Amino acid sequence: MDEKKILVLGRRDHTEAMRVAAGLTIFGHEVRLVFMTEPVAETEENAEQAELLELSDIVPETTVPEMGEDLTLLDAAALGKAMAEADRVVNL
Secondary structure, eight states, rough: OOOOEEEEESSSSSSHHHHHHHGGGGGEEEEEOOOOOOOOOOOOHHHHHHHHHHHOOOEEEEEEEGGGSSSOOHHHHHHHHHHHHHSSSEOO
């Protein structure tokens, strides 16, 4: 299987986006995760998924200004570039 650059957009379900992003690294893919629409809820389930991201060496990014202090904040141009550079985009 060829390694792909995969961009996971966490729009509707941040928890599922984290789970999918971490899972895709098992296949050797280069994975980026961008949280969108609203801040990630501080729940136990999200904390567990965040640990998986850390183990998978995925550093999430965001388009949500409120999360910009903790994560790299992408503007529209940077998000568009990330989408253009990806072999696949997964929208969750």
